[in-house]
Every structure is written in C-alpha cells, then in structure tokens.
Amino acid sequence: MAALLTVENLRTSFTTEQGLVKAVDGVSYHVGANEIVGIVGESGCGKSVTQLSVLQLIPSPPGKVTAGRVLFEGEDLLRLETKSQELHRIRGGKIAMIFQEPMTSLNPVLTIERQMTEALEVHLGMSSRAARERCVELLGLVGIPDAAERIDDYPYQFSGGMRQRVMIAMAISCQPRLIIADEPTTALDVTTQAQLLELLGGMVKRFDSSLVIVTHNLGVVARYADRIYVMYAGRVIESGTCTDLFVSPRHPYTMGLLKSVPRLNEPPGKKLVPIPGLLPDLIEMPPTCAFLPRCRYHIRECEEKPWPMLESVREGHYVSCFVKPEEDHHDG
Amino acid sequence: MDGSTRGYGMTKHGHVKETRVKAHASEFRRVVRVFLGRRIVIFGVVTIAGLIICALLAPYLAPYDPYEQNLSGALQKPGFNHWLGTDAVGRDTLSRIIYGTRTSLMIGIVAVAIAALIGMTLGLIAGFFGGKGYTFIMRFIDAMMCFPPILMALILAGILGAGMKNVMFAIGIALIPAYCRLMCAQVLSVRENDYVTAARSIGATNIRVMIRHILPNCFPPLIVLITVNIGMAILSEAGLSFLGLGIEAPKAAWGKMVSDGYLYLRTQPVLSFAPGLAIMLVVFAFNMVGDGLRDALDPKLRGTL
Numbered sequence: 066m067a068a069l070l071t072v073e074n075l076r077t078s079f080t081t082e083q084g085l086v087k088a089v090d091g092v093s094y095h096v097g098a099n100e101i102v103g104i105v106g107e108s109g110c111g112k113s114v115t116q117l118s119v120l121q122l123i124p125s126p127p128g129k130v131t132a133g134r135v136l137f138e139g140e141d142l143l144r145l146e147t148k149s150q151e152l153h154r155i156r157g158g159k160i161a162m163i164f165q166e167p168m169t170s171l172n173p174v175l176t177i178e179r180q181m182t183e184a185l186e187v188h189l190g191m192s193s194r195a196a197r198e199r200c201v202e203l204l205g206l207v208g209i210p211d212a213a214e215r216i217d218d219y220p221y222q223f224s225g226g227m228r229q230r231v232m233i234a235m236a237i238s239c240q241p242r243l244i245i246a247d248e249p250t251t252a253l254d255v256t257t258q259a260q261l262l263e264l265l266g267g268m269v270k271r272f273d274s275s276l277v278i279v280t281h282n283l284g285v286v287a288r289y290a291d292r293i294y295v296m297y298a299g300r301v302i303e304s305g306t307c308t309d310l311f312v313s314p315r316h317p318y319t320m321g322l323l324k325s326v327p328r329l330n331e332p333p334g335k336k337l338v339p340i341p342g343l344l345p346d347l348i349e350m351p352p353t354c355a356f357l358p359r360c361r362y363h364i365r366e367c368e369e370k371p372w373p374m375l376e377s378v379r380e381g382h383y384v385s386c387f388v389k390p391e392e393d394h395h396d397g
Numbered sequence: 398m399d400g401s402t403r404g405y406g407m408t409k410h411g412h413v414k415e416t417r418v419k420a421h422a423s424e425f426r427r428v429v430r431v432f433l434g435r436r437i438v439i440f441g442v443v444t445i446a447g448l449i450i451c452a453l454l455a456p457y458l459a460p461y462d463p464y465e466q467n468l469s470g471a472l473q474k475p476g477f478n479h480w481l482g483t484d485a486v487g488r489d490t491l492s493r494i495i496y497g498t499r500t501s502l503m504i505g506i507v508a509v510a511i512a513a514l515i516g517m518t519l520g521l522i523a524g525f526f527g528g529k530g531y532t533f534i535m536r537f538i539d540a541m542m543c544f545p546p547i548l549m550a551l552i553l554a555g556i557l558g559a560g561m562k563n564v565m566f567a568i569g570i571a572l573i574p575a576y577c578r579l580m581c582a583q584v585l586s587v588r589e590n591d592y593v594t595a596a597r598s599i600g601a602t603n604i605r606v607m608i609r610h611i612l613p614n615c616f617p618p619l620i621v622l623i624t625v626n627i628g629m630a631i632l633s634e635a636g637l638s639f640l641g642l643g644i645e646a647p648k649a650a651w652g653k654m655v656s657d658g659y660l661y662l663r664t665q666p667v668l669s670f671a672p673g674l675a676i677m678l679v680v681f682a683f684n685m686v687g688d689g690l691r692d693a694l695d696p697k698l699r700g701t702l
Binding site: 117120122148153154155156157158161162164165166169170171172173174175183184187188232235 | 592594605610613
C-alpha cells in the first residue's frame, strides 16, 4: 500500500523552566491511502503533540520539532516555511484536523457560516454564495437538521455533539486526503460518541480520505482502525493491525491497557487490573525502557540495555520489548 | 467497514433527539435587555443622546450668540433674559454651555478614538507576535505608564501648545497605555483558544487569524474602557484648560468655562458651577453606560442577570 503520510523519527521537545521535555522522541508511522489508523496511549504520552507537529501547529516557543521528516504526498512538511503558501494550502486543504473540545474549537463570535466558508474560500476559491450552498449541503450530510437556517447560528446555539458534527463538516469540506482527529469524541457522552464515530467513518469512506484517530479509548480504535500504534512516553512501543494488537498483544504496556478495559463477557464483579505507577518524567528519561518501572515482566536484559528499537515479530506487527513470548507469553 | 450504513440510521435517529431551539439573534436581545435593565443606565443613555442632540442643534437651541460680547451687561445674575446669567464680558452662559457640548464631546470622542486605535493596534501586535516586538512595545508602554495620564497630557500639551487639536492629541496619547495593556492581555488569553489552532489548521494566515478570530473576541472589556474613558477625557480637558493649556480664548468649552469663572466664584458662582455640573453629568452618564455595557457583555455574568 502506497503511504499517504510517512512520519520518520519525529522528535518534538518543549523548553520549560525545569528542563527540556522530550514530548515526542523518535516516532515513526505511516498512513496508507484510504486507511484508518489509530494512535493510542495514555494522557501525556505525546500522541497529540505528534499530530500537531505534522502540521507545524506546535506553539513555538516553547515547542520545537527538532528532528525527523513528515512526508506527505512525497513532500516534507517540516521543510515548509511556517508562513509559506504551500503550508497554508495543505492545512485544511489536504490535511484537516478535528479537535478534542467541540466547545472551544469554534470561534464564539462568528456564525457557523463564516467559519465554514473560510476554508472553502481560501482553498477552493469559491464565491461566498457557492461556499454557503456547499456548507449547507455538508451540514445536512453530517446530520444537522434545518441546515439552511442553522448555518446562520452562533456556536453557543449548538450542543456539544452538534458542534463536533460541524467540525466534521468543516474537516471534510475541502475533501482533504487526510483527516486527523485528535480525540474527537472524548468530551462527548457515549451515545453521541458512537454516532459521531459512525459518521466520521462514513464520511472518510465517502470522500475517499484517510483518517488518523488519536485517542485513549481502545474501544474506539478497536472498531474503526485498520492499524494501531501504541505510544508510551513519546515513543511508539507497539504497532500492528487491529487483530494483532487485540488478539495477541506483545508489549506489556499494551497488555496492561487491554486488561484495564471492562469486558462484557466477564463475570460481574470482576475487578479491572490497572497499570501501577505513573508515566516517567519526560525531562529525565531513564536510559532503559521507560515502561520498566511499571512492567511486571521485566528480565535482566531490560535493566542492562537501552530502550529497544521496534522489531518485527510478525508481518506488519512491531514491538519494542526484550521479553520474548517463549519466555513469558501467558500471564497469570 | 460495516458501520457506514448503520451510521446513517443512527444519525437520522439523532435528528429526533436534537430538538431545534429557536434562538436567532437572542444573544443580541439578551445584551440589550440586560443593558437597559437598570434605570441608571437608561438615564445615562438618555443623557448622552440629549447631549449629542444638543451638540448637533446648538445654533437652534442657544438663545444667544455664544461669542457676542456685551460689556454693559457683564456679570448679570441668572434671570429671565439670561437663565444662567452672563460672564465677565457679557456672554450668555447657557448659550456657551450649549456650544461647549460640541467641544467637550468632540474632545472626549476624538481623544479616546486616538488612544484606542493606537493602543489597541500596539497591544494586538505585541500580544499576537510576542517575542522581541512584545518586549519592545510593552516596555515602551511601561515607560509611558510611569507618568500619570494627566501629567503626561500636561507635558504633551505644554510641548504642542494650546488649542483644540493639540488638546485632543495630548489626551489621546496619554490614554494609550491602558488600551495597549488591556488589549495585549486579552490577546494573550484569546490566542490560547482551540478555535485559533483550528483556524490555523484550516490554513488561515497570521493576519486572518489576528483580525478575524482574535480581535473580535477581545472587544468586550475594551468597549467598557472606551465609554469610561470618554468621560475621563472630557475631565482632562477641563483640567488642562484650567491650567491654561487647553482650549484657546473665545471658544466655548466646559473646562475652560470653569477655569474662567473661578475668579468670580464668590460673587457669581454659577459661572463655574453650571459648566462644572455639565461635566459631572456627562462623566456620570458615560460611566453608567460603561457599567451597563460591562454587565451586559461580561460572559461570566451571563445567565445571572
């Protein structure tokens, strides 16, 4: 599969008073055409920063992309000047983002129309009338009733779920090749989440785009993603297809994540197993595997050698761990 | 993916739940309702409207020519012919107050316009771009803030000389720091919002983000500052005129009239009191309107009023 987006060895750090925070520490991944990719990890593991880095949206200072390449349709996005035409053309035109907080990602003083038509006018050079008609159509498509009327409303007149629908409509408006959804449903209730994910999945298919879903919700990726990357402390620690990761997870962290999710087929009253401990301090990262202090499988090799690189364990399934399945695969 | 067709069914189901709330323009109506909800604010609005009419229709409202001198009828007590009496050279005080409305309002509005325009532009640039520009602009503003506004205006008026244009300019410059600081603070908080990142993510340029997304969200507290400052600018004119650095001789301005009248404070107090009362009234009116606007526009008070 030809990759649409290839991120190679991306490093992003933030300068703080306490020191340099390596939020993203050598992340590589790729997204194929028409593929849905999930990026999973707990809060603060660098998943959002990775996505913002791709579009150079990291606030700078204090943030800075220090190394790596982001190849999108053969072009290195990190090489583009911050204010260049090319970058503005790609943002929204070819890569669109959907943010976590629908309550704050729409400008409160502008009507929905003005915010939606902006991208169409900038990228497709549409007249304001044509843009408006297109937006009404899009709003109808994402399930806003009375779209022709509601388009003149202000964001506060919409509920959270509807705002996120508007965000989806905005994201697909220029028919981008890639949509990056940064925890698109975290702020919503579960029923709305399901509706919106179905909608998003449908839209991506319909408009022939690819989708990156960043989330800490394993249920979300399990259902929609073709492939999944699991991140921990600024690195990808395991990647593979949905089946690989859910059926035969290889990294202790992935196993831990799966065990901390409730399942319907378990007897009632069974306790969930949390992962003990906290994320390591991103300023003073240990030279060894960052998950080591929380890992229940660790072997001597873990403490002696630096954090292992991703290694293939099967076709398309990569993991960065010394613990081999023959030594300890089935846990107690 | 098997979800897409089902997704539509669920979406349609969603329509039923999300009931339509007819809320067009209700925000504007809410602001107006809160704004006019207090009597004192209505009083302020009516007073300001009255003053504007007074300024526009001065030639028709004034019973006498405000510049016509009549030495034989100087320093008359208030009476039937001259409701507020006459001054030291026999000019009708009421007519001069009516004409003075023009000067005073003009000074208030123009001075604040100068201050707001320059101050807000500087604040917007400093807050938005940050870095060296921020340091340069804000340290300069800090230096300006070392001087109290009235002293600043006094220095500038002293350098520029008396006269209406110079007075407006001097007061305008002296009021810049407040606008710059407030604007900068607003920009710093507004630019952290997700919708700014969202606007960037759809390809909006710096200028577009600045003008279209950030600027309008900064306005509410500035509108309040503007109304309050109009009163303050009028008061400053009075101060400058009193010190002899304000409006030039024959022109009628309230501050000037107060200062001219103080020589006759014992014998003819109305000469100073009448224009003084006018100043008090207009400052009060603008302050009340400013208060009302703050209540109506402050999002934190939304829902409580």
